[in-house]
Amino acid sequence: xxxxVSDQRHERIGAWLAEHATGPVVVLCAExxxxxxxxxxxxxxESCLAATPAYRLVDLLIAAGHPLVIARAGCRxxxxxxxxxxxxxxxxxxxxxxDPVPPxxxxxxxDLSHPPVSRRGLLGVFxxxxxxxxxxxxxxxxxxxxxxxxxxxxxxxxxAPARALSLTACTACGLCVRVCPHEAxxxxxxxxxxxxxxxxxxxxxxxxxxxxxxxxxxxxxxALPWRAVVSGEPRVLGTLETSTCVRCGxxxxxxxxxxxxxxxxxxxxxxxxxxxxxR
Numbered sequence: 001x002x003x004x005v006s007d008q009r010h011e012r013i014g015a016w017l018a019e020h021a022t023g024p025v026v027v028l029c030a031e032x033x034x035x036x037x038x039x040x041x042x043x044x045x046e047s048c049l050a051a052t053p054a055y056r057l058v059d060l061l062i063a064a065g066h067p068l069v070i071a072r073a074g075c076r077x078x079x080x081x082x083x084x085x086x087x088x089x090x091x092x093x094x095x096x097x098x099d100p101v102p103p104x105x106x107x108x109x110x111d112l113s114h115p116p117v118s119r120r121g122l123l124g125v126f127x128x129x130x131x132x133x134x135x136x137x138x139x140x141x142x143x144x145x146x147x148x149x150x151x152x153x154x155x156x157x158x159x160a161p162a163r164a165l166s167l168t169a170c171t172a173c174g175l176c177v178r179v180c181p182h183e184a185x186x187x188x189x190x191x192x193x194x195x196x197x198x199x200x201x202x203x204x205x206x207x208x209x210x211x212x213x214x215x216x217x218x219x220x221x222x223a224l225p226w227r228a229v230v231s232g233e234p235r236v237l238g239t240l241e242t243s244t245c246v247r248c249g250x251x252x253x254x255x256x257x258x259x260x261x262x263x264x265x266x267x268x269x270x271x272x273x274x275x276x277x278x279r
């Protein structure tokens with residue numbers, strides 16, 4: 001997968017942090033004035049903190065191997081809501097926020113807009129540095145899951161966007177699978193058994209699947225904890241006996257014919273109006 005310029009810059013910063021970080025790393029908003037104190041290591045973001053994807057802070061934390069201190073002095077936008085959530089997930093001692101930039105003589109500060117090249121980078125190996133592996137996911141939500149998985153130790157009880165779905169009725173129509181924008185649901189068939197599974201690490205909680213179910217068989221039971229999301233273990237929502245429609249080949253619980261094909265057999269010459277329309 002082709003990495004963006006921004007991705008490559010973060011990989012270079014990650015390799016640089018892995019070489020130089022010996023203690024807490026100060027992270028400055030792109031709009032924050034000043035430098036970091038002598039003896040401290042800092043990174044200035046390439047954009048406002050509010051516009052920085054959450055996963056990139058986790059990646060910086062992994063690369064540094066030490067806590068991050070977020071200095072927001074001079075930032076015009078309010079603190080993003082995701083920052084508090086990520087700090088809670090990874091531990092508030094690992095990501096903390098301060099308003100003033102620590103004063104004192106100038107320390108070592110790297111700018112993400114013009115990231116330094118580490119000694120390993122000069123040898124052409126920074127792109128594959130273990131501290132900043134490339135992300136497989138395309139969307140920011142998927143990348144955050146990947147980063148938290150790499151970090152390992154998290155507060156798994158914090159609520160994630162993913163929802164705890166349950167199945168009370170199903171016709172194996174697969175509509176919920178098709179409407180999910182993140183491919184978080186999967187309907188598989190083995191013999192006469194059909195199984196509906198849910199992948200929490202892909203679910204973003206829009207609940208379009210619940211709204212689309214024609215038999216109102218999917219229920220939302222609240223948010224799942226991040227532990228369930230980061231584990232990547234799919235959840236089996238339910239299994240049911242199905243057969244293959246002899247007319248169209250679709251899976252069905254209705255018997256020989258699925259409901260649409262049964263309707264067409266009963267109305268071979270076209271649409272039949274409902275009883276209320278005949279009055």
